[in-house]
Every structure is written in structure tokens, then in C-alpha cells.
Amino acid sequence: MNTAALRAWRLSFYFGAVFAVVGVMAPFWPVFLKARGLTATEIGLLLSAGLWLRVLANPLIAQLADRRGERRRPLLILTLVAMLAFSCFLYAKGFWGLLAVNLIASVAFSSIMPLGETVVLSTVYRLGLDYGRLRIWGSITFIATSFTGGAMLAVFGSWSVLWAILALLVIVLLACTLLPTEYERKAPAPKRASGAMGQLLCQPVFLLFLLAGGLSSASHAVLYGFATLHWRGVGFSDTLIGALWAEGVVAEIILFWLGNRLLERFGAANLLALGAAAGIIRWTAMGLSDSLGLALLTQGLHAFTFGATHLGAMHFIARAAPEEMSATAQSLHGAVGAGIAVGIVMAGAGWLYQAFANGAFFFMAGIAFASLLAALLLARVWDGERMRLSGETETSDK
Template sequence: MDSIKIRLSSMMFLQFFIWGGWFVTLGTFLAQNLNADGPQTGMAFSTQSWGAIIAPFIIGLIADRYINAERLLGVLHLVGAVLMYLMYQATDFTTFYPLVLGYMLAYMPTLALVNSVSFGQLKKPELEFGQIRVWGTVGWIAAGLVISYLFGWDAQSAIAAGMLKNTFLMCAVASLALGLYSFTLPATPPAGKGSELKLGQLLGLDALAMLKDRNFALFFLSSILICIPLAFYYQNANPFLTAVGVENATGKMTLGQVSEVLFMLALPVFLNRFGIRVTLLLGMAAWVLRYVLFAYGDAGSGMWLLLIGIALHGICYDFFFVSGQIYTNSKAGSTYKSAAQGLITLATYGIGMLIGFSVAGQVTAAYTTASGQDWQQIWLFPALFAGAVLVLFALIFKNETVAVTGEKSGKSV
């Protein structure tokens, strides 16, 4: 690996180490350290969605026209370091919420910026980007392993002592490091300097014409709906595993990212052999199975059910979201490629997850009593919801041929 690739891989490692270092344990931290209830937890997690909605404006208005991508990346991570440190010091939800909202508004645009910096430096990005992006997943895994097995912050006794707040301090240091490191990266000047700004292109609205296609319209709707079960995983998985007595829960959850890497390699084979319809259906079916396993698993004899549920993350994410990005790319053609990806991202990580986190918060609150959460009922809700989306999709969506060239894409979690 040449020096440019090593530098880009280091950037990607830190980018996702930061995210994985606090987001996975956020639900547990909110409940244990700040005594947050279900709706408040949903509000905190939904800041990711607000960041995803605002991100196109920051990238389109600033990075694409006025400032080098690596410099904006550095500024945003330095701002993030300050906000992370303040989140580490927060002692109540009222103080914490505006800080996490500000942080996600700063962080979410950096997901596109690290891609822009990478694409700007690679000679053959369509072939080489996957080699860089995989280090982001490694960074996410490393964060979970550090939390569980190096520091033990998610051990039952450590959680009771409030040690999870240290994840924010760790990520503040990492964010400071990445912020300073970004200014040493090769220059990536604004590609759209002097070009006309169109709001429709900024939000991907030019691609709305694709919704005239029944298959794509159904896929678009299903993508939004399946984000509701997805939000339950992000918001509740770590608190659930901790509550039922799973030791080193954060470290064990990295099994999902390992699975993601493996199934990313298998994805082109499935798309070529079985087609987009079967691949998407397998992804949705995995969500149903995962939540059923969570509903009936436990930290004792049912531990294997929980581990399988975590390991299904690769199928859940890759077979639906990544294959969906490939499908969207193939349907868009040259005219709407960028706009279509922007639209599907806005719909899923913006609108879909915003709804999902709210629903997850309300459902969790509905099944919470003075004695704790009824986790079986909490997990059966997204299982049934994902099952309904699966049936709808299976009945209406017609198979299509999708050209697969080994694309690797997108945000990992």
C-alpha cells in the first residue's frame, strides 16, 4: 500500500473509530448516567437524522464551492472535539441534548468529506476505494474492543459507576487528532467552484422522476419503512444486552461489523446469482429473524441466539442498504446518479431514521415499568413491522437485472 493510501486509510480509521466509540453505547449512557426515558433517548439518537438532512447543505454550499474538503473536514472535527468534551462533562439530559445535536450537525457532513478526499486522491477510485473504506469498519470494531476489553467501561460495575462518560473523552481526543491530521492531507479543492447552485440537485430532488417506475417507488418506500426497525437496533441493542447481563456487550457487538465485511464480499455473488429482488428480500428477512432472536435470547442458555442476532448485521445492512445503493445507481443511469444517491440517503438516514428513532423511543417507553423494560415485546414490534414490509415488497416488487461491478459503498454501522 502506497503512502497516500496509508494516509487515507488512517483518516478513515479515525473517522469511524470516533463514531463507534460513543454511538453504540449512547443508549446505555443516557439511561444509566442521565436517567433519560425512551422519548428522550429517541430525541438524542434522532440527531443523526437531523445531521443527515443538514449535511447536503453544508457539503453543497461550502465544500463543493468555497473550501478544500480536507480543510473543512479538519475544522468540523476540531469543533466536534470541543463538543465531545462538553458532552463528557454533561450531567443531565437538558444540558446534553443541544451538545449532541450540535455534534451530529458537525459530524454527519464529514462522512461525505472523507469520501471526497479519498476519491480526489485515488487513481482508480472504483477499484481502490473499498480498500480504503474497509479501514473505517476496522476503526468501528477497534472502538468497541477498546471500550469492552481494554478499559472495561461497559462492565456492569463500571456502568453503575458512570464510567461510560469516558467514551466521550476518548472520542474528543480522537476527534482532535483527526481534526489536526486532516490539515496534513493532500489538497482536495472544491469541485463545483463557480458553478450554479440548484436546490433540487443539492437535495437529490432531480431524481424524483425515478419514482414513476413502480419497482423503484416501492423500493424507495420500503427503504424508508425498514429504517424504523433499523433504528431499534441502533437505539436499543446495547442497553438491551447490558440489561440482560451480557458482559462486554460493546465488544461483542463488533461481531456485527466483522459480519458486514464478510457479507460485503459475498454481495456481488448473491446479486449476480439470485438477482436484486431475492437479495433485498434476504436483507429484510434478516431483520425479522434478528429481532425474533433478540426477543427470545438471554445471557444464559439463550446467549447463542443473541450472538446470531448480532452476526446477522452483515446480511441486514449489506443485503438491503448496500445492494439498494447499487440498485439505485443502476436505475438512475448517468443523468441522476449523484442526485439519486443523495435522495435515497436523505430518505433513509434522514426521514426514515428520524421517524424510526421516534417510534423506537415511544415503543420502549410503552413497555417500560418501574421494574424495567419488557424487552421481548420491545423486540417483537420491529420484527412484526419488518415482516409486514417484507410481505409488501415480496408481493409487488418484480425482479430486475442489475449490473454488478463489485461496488462497495456507504456508511457502515
Template sequence: MTPSIPYWRLSGFYFFYFALLGSTAPFLGLYFAHLGFGAERIGELVAIPMLMRCVAPNLWGWLGDTTGRRLAIVRAGAACTLISFGLVFYSKSYAWLALVMALHAFFWHAVLPQFEVITLAHLRDQASRYSQIRLWGSIGFIVAVIGLGALFDRLSLDVYPMAVMLVMLGIVFSSIWVPNATPAERPELEGQGGFLRQLCRPGVLAFFVCVGLMQVSHGPYYTFFSIHLESLGYGRGTIGLLWALGVVAEILTFLVMAALLSRFSLRQVLVASFLLAALRWLLLGSLADHLGVLLIAQLMHAATFGSFHAAAIHFVQRSFGPRQQGQGQALYATLAGVGGALGALYSGYSWAGLGPIWTFAIASLAALAAAVIIAIPEREKQV
């Protein structure tokens, strides 16, 4: 990193932000199960934060592009996330928890799209080094899943809300430490037009449809993977380690992502990511009781999140002008939220009615559909 890039300050924010994801993705469903909710209610509660990504990122993205005060939005969003999640201590009823999930997610999902713009603004012509900063988010995720997995093996899940709030406090402090930056002005491409015109190009629309499908396919994984493993006899500490293994593979992918993108097109990287996701969900649904297969499936997280996310961030940056960067990143987050919410909802009902095998099989079909869409030859010049 060159001295002009605040590497550790940016990395520190990603560390705590994704430590929060590591605190929720593996354990939120377990916590709701601990409170006595059934699969359908768990699926609905997990879907609510994802549904908020349909609204919050676009609202905050528009505000960030209009005012240019992205860092202020990040800091306010981090503080309000902490405060609103604290309401969980008031009641554990379904209706109250649904409110808490919606309220804290409204502010949480304001944060990352704006911070992505700030990070890329700091990097400027070194955007290929984004993965070297983003990998610290993966490290934060690993620290959270391993640490909390060990903690919950020793203590009751009753301490879960307090543990999550400590991570949120880390996000608040790290956001204060980050210096501001604005995207460099660059000439608008001929015929580029405004945000909607850029969005309506065929390759861009195809990409965002695939983003939604990819997140639909992750529904069973983020909602029921830990519950699935616990039902197969794995301990919570082991479950945390298995989540961490996937993120280790993700980190290794981030380290080599610049080299991969210099050798392969974004379309090729995305197709490979979707196809490996389709295979991974089949393995998790049918053969998760075999530890060797489970380890291989977790290593595939390198593709289903690592290479997919890095390629997607580059695609969004390339597809939108400097005045639409916030809205582009927000739309990416929104489509991910729509897909994630639909994935959580369908998996809740499917899990109760059809069981793990068919639930993960549906996820595999969604990822396969994304691969087909993005692989259409006519899209090659746009993706």
C-alpha cells in the same frame, strides 16, 4: 488497489469515523443510564442526533454540490464536531445534554455523505471496490467497542466523554490527510432531469422509504441493546465483544460484496437484508438470554447492516447524476436519520411500557414491511 487510489488515507478516515460510532452506539445509552436518566429520556437523547440527520446532510449536501468544496466541508465538520461535543463537560442536565447532542450531530452528519462522494470519486470506474475501503470503518468500530468495553469494565463511565473526544480528534487528523477528488463528469441520461425528477422515479422513492423503515427497525438495537444485555447479566466487556462480533460479520460481507453484486441484483440483496433483519430482531427480543442464539443474531449483522449498506451506496450512486451525488448521499443519510430517530423514540416509550419482546417485535414488523415494498415486481427494473 491501483496506485492512483489513496487507499490507506481513505481507509484511515473510515476507521476513525466509525470508531466514533462504535464509541456511541453501544455505550451512549449506558452512559445516560449511568447519569440516572430513565428509558424515555434515554430514548429522546439518543434520538436527537438521529433527528439532526433530517436537516444537516441535506444542507451540507446542497452546499457541497454547489461549491464543489466537499473536503473543506468534511474537515470543518470534523473540527466543529470535536469542539461542540466538548461542551458536555459544562453540565450533565437533560436540557444541556440535549443541546450538546443536537449541536455536535449537526456537524458530524455533515461529514460522511460528502466523504462518500470523495471516496467514489477516487475510485471512479472501480466503485465495486468501495467495500474494501469501507471495511476499515468496521475495523475501527470493532477496536472501539472492544477497547472501550474493557475500559469501562475497569473504570467508571465518568471517563466516557473524554474517550469519545479522543476518537473525534482522530477524525480531525485523518480528514487533513485525505487528498481531494471530484466526481467525474458523465453524460446525463436522457430524461434524467434534476435532483427532484430523479428522486421521484418510483423505484427510487420505494428505496428511500425502505431505508427509513430499516433504520426504524434498528431503533431498539442502537438504543437499548447494551442495556438489555446488561439487564440479562452480561458484563460490559462481553457486551463490547458481542457488538464486535456483529461487525466482524459485516467486514466479511464487505470483502465478498463485489462478488455478491455481480451475481445478484440490488433488489435481491436488499430483500434478503430486510428479511434477515426481521428475524434478527425477534431473536434479540425473545432469546437473548441464550448465548448461542445471541451469537447467531449478531452474525446476522452481516445482512442487517453490511449487505444493506453496501447495496444502498451503490443504488444511490447509480440513481443520481454527478451533479446530484452529494444530495443523493445526503438524502440517504437523512432518511436513515429520520428512521433512526423514530426508532429510538418509539423504543424508549415502548421499552418502558411494553418491555423488550414487544419493542423488538415492532422492529421486526418494520423490517418486514421494507422487504414487502422493495420486493414488488414492478420495482425490479429500478432497483
């Protein structure tokens, strides 16, 4: 096996390991918390607190990693902290005890992804690998552990969720030890990396990127929060609903497989625009009709509303962010998109769905339209080069 193929295998293994954990946590973690005696309100508060703390903590952790010029060592430390924190759920009791442990576990685990993405993208661009065909394994293991997690829960009960997460974190630890380190800086980062967040947030191009990506992510709020409830309400069986969700991930896998071709054809900024345009179509269609045929068609558009947006975002960061600030850029993207934007829109999504039922998707189409405008403006003003920050000389580092 040559060097590029070996690196590709290790990066694919990393994605598979991390998203295997997500495949258990996303659908089943609230079930475990409920079994520990928490009410629905307490579960919501616990999950929300973890989300907002991640928004604050993850960019700071990433900036520290950028300053030190390391990736693998922080990843190993964060994985060990996550393992320790999740182990504490064996002993924590009551809302406040579970909240404290969950905050630590949430921050540690969620910080792994932006640092890992930085390693992956650095290796992809140096060795000419196909990012989409690496990332595809995360989607595959997400589906696998989501399906097997449901069967595990039915047979072994709610505690099996915690034990599965702990077992899978051991695999994440192994995957992190296999990540390449030869592209890490051997010397301390330039002094400007110490203020990476401030410098990035002063760049109009980067702010446009955050706006386009954040609004696109936020437009999924009604889907993630209420689509299952709505489909149940119109008579879809749980098996059919599960198949609809799986269809979306399969569509995403297909897009990732074609990722390099799409990137060459459209470019990073236009992929963001493509995802937003698909969002306008998807959410408008879901607002117009409850039919099964339309549901099948709109779930296929997940390939673009998530897949194309994610692909465009990753390649924008790899090409536009200074390398010594790449982890900070990744973490800001996650904090704004999966954190602030989704958190704000999700807060109003319940009221929208209660008031308008599937008509709430029309509001999501409006958010996707705003994302499209930001993405088109980004495509117009970004020259495809790395951003030149204050005090930098003119360069053409792609």
C-alpha cells in the same frame, strides 16, 4: 505504491478514523452526560433533539456541498466545528447549556459521513476499488475503540470519554486532508443541484429506495434499544452479551470483505432485498426463543440485516443518483433510515418490549417484510441506470 493503492489506503484511513469516534460515542456518550449531572430523561431529550435536528440540517448541508461541487473543504470545516463544539463541553453547564453544545456537535459530526461516503464511492467507481474492503476498517476500529473505551472509562473515569473524542477528531481531520480531490468538479454544479432534495424526492425509484432502506434500518429498533436488557433478564452475563454484539460486527466485516462478489451476483437492489429477508428470519427467531444457541445464530445474520443493506444502499446511490446530487442523496438516505424511520419505530419499541418482551421482535419482522416488498419492487422498476430527472436528455451513465 501505485495510485489506486494509495487512494485505497487513504479512504480506508478515513473510514477507520470516523468510526473510531463512533465506537467511543455510541456506547459511552450517555455515561459522560450522566456524569455532568443530567437525569435519564434529560439525556434522552438531549439525544433525541440532536437526532431530529440532524434529520433537518444534514440534507441542507449536503445540498450546499453539491451546489459548490466540493467535498474535502466542507469536510474539514465540519470537523473543525465538531472539535470546537466538543471542546465547549469543558465549560458548558446545566441541561440547556449542554443541549445547545450537543446540537452543534451532533449536526457537525453527523454531516461528515454522507460527504465522506460520496468521496469514497466516486473514487471507488473511477478506480475500480472494492468498497466493502475499504469500509471494513470502519467496523474494525469501531470494535477496537468500543472495547478500549470501556477499559479507559473504568481506569480514568467519565471525562476520558470527552478527551478521547477530541483526540480522535484530530485524526479525523488528518484523514479528511488526505481524501482525494481530483474527482471534485472544478466548475459550479449544474443549476438543478440547487434543488437537489426536491428533485430526488419526486423520483419514484428514489422514494422506493428510501422506503426499503429506512424500513430495514427501523426493524433494528428493538434490538438496539432492548436486546441487552432482554439478554440480561434471561441470565446472560455482561461478558457474553458483549461477545454477542462483537459477533454481529465480525459478521458484518466478513460480508464487507466479500462485498464485490455479492454485488456482482445480486446487484444493489437485490442486496437490499437480501438484507430485508434476513431480517424477517432474524427477528422471527428472536421472538420465538431466548436460547443462547439461537442468539449466536441470529447475531450472525447481522452480516445481512445491516451489512448487505448498507452495501446495497451505497451502490444504489453511486449508480442511480446524478453525481452532482450524490451528497444530497447520501444525506437523505441517512436522514430517513437512521433518523426518521428509526426515531418513529424506537418511540414505540419501549411500549412493545414492555408489553410483549421478546415478542416485540415479531413486529420488527413485519417491518422487515414491508422493507422486502419495497426492495423487490425497486429491483423490478429500476433499470440499473442513473435516474433521469426533469429536463434531462436520455443518457446511459452507469
